[in-house]
Amino acid sequence: MDELEIDVVAEVELDDPVLVEGLPGVGHVGTLAVEHLLEELEGESTLVRRVYSREFPPQVSIENGVSELTCAEVYAVDVPDGRDLLLLTGDHQAQSNAGHYTLTDAFLDIAAEFGATEVYALGGVPTGELIDEYAVVGAVSDESLLEGLEDAGVEFREDEPAGGIVGVSGLLLGLGERRGFDAACLMGETSGYLVDPKSARSVLEVLADVLGFDLDYESLDERADEMEDVIGKIQEMEQQQSMDVPTDDDLRYIG
Numbered sequence: 001m002d003e004l005e006i007d008v009v010a011e012v013e014l015d016d017p018v019l020v021e022g023l024p025g026v027g028h029v030g031t032l033a034v035e036h037l038l039e040e041l042e043g044e045s046t047l048v049r050r051v052y053s054r055e056f057p058p059q060v061s062i063e064n065g066v067s068e069l070t071c072a073e074v075y076a077v078d079v080p081d082g083r084d085l086l087l088l089t090g091d092h093q094a095q096s097n098a099g100h101y102t103l104t105d106a107f108l109d110i111a112a113e114f115g116a117t118e119v120y121a122l123g124g125v126p127t128g129e130l131i132d133e134y135a136v137v138g139a140v141s142d143e144s145l146l147e148g149l150e151d152a153g154v155e156f157r158e159d160e161p162a163g164g165i166v167g168v169s170g171l172l173l174g175l176g177e178r179r180g181f182d183a184a185c186l187m188g189e190t191s192g193y194l195v196d197p198k199s200a201r202s203v204l205e206v207l208a209d210v211l212g213f214d215l216d217y218e219s220l221d222e223r224a225d226e227m228e229d230v231i232g233k234i235q236e237m238e239q240q241q242s243m244d245v246p247t248d249d250d251l252r253y254i255g
Contacts, residue, residue: 027190029124032200055099082213121169126192141177
């Protein structure tokens, strides 16, 4: 296999599409968001490209006993009453710095093939603690994009996220700007410890507002409820462990 191979699965016509990336990252926020888009827009989505690369981990996924080589997938979505979408998803990112550049260029090539000039990378920004209200933090490739996203509720904070944005999400901004794309990264606040459907919803609400489409969030909310149960059990275990820690009196030697 070559370093990079792109399978053409289908060809479709799209009207002024937008590339939306949701590859694995902090809290799996981007992945959850794009998976939910595909679930809710299933009737309007078509798998158009598979991207294979030696930069992905050396493994296959198994479904009903049948293997599939690790890849990234691009779906075309004809959105009723909204901008058409190219949804980029997959189970892995590249394993090397060079691989991130190679794959990001390939993703932008695909976007250009379908006539996209805008890119939205979706992800999470870690807070290090459990939170109740989820803000969406943003970064853009050009200052002219700030106002529209601020109107949609996106926060732009000085020097945040700390250390910048790594992986495909960051390179879609950097390489995208050099290639003439308008690119933005929408990052939902998340603890960084667990898969976070609530953060994914906060990002999707902004994206839907900006691109002008409606979504049902029932299945995502159900996943959020399941995670709340997990968090509750973790907190109960932590409380129990703190109660079981011996005090100074317990540790006194009696002879």
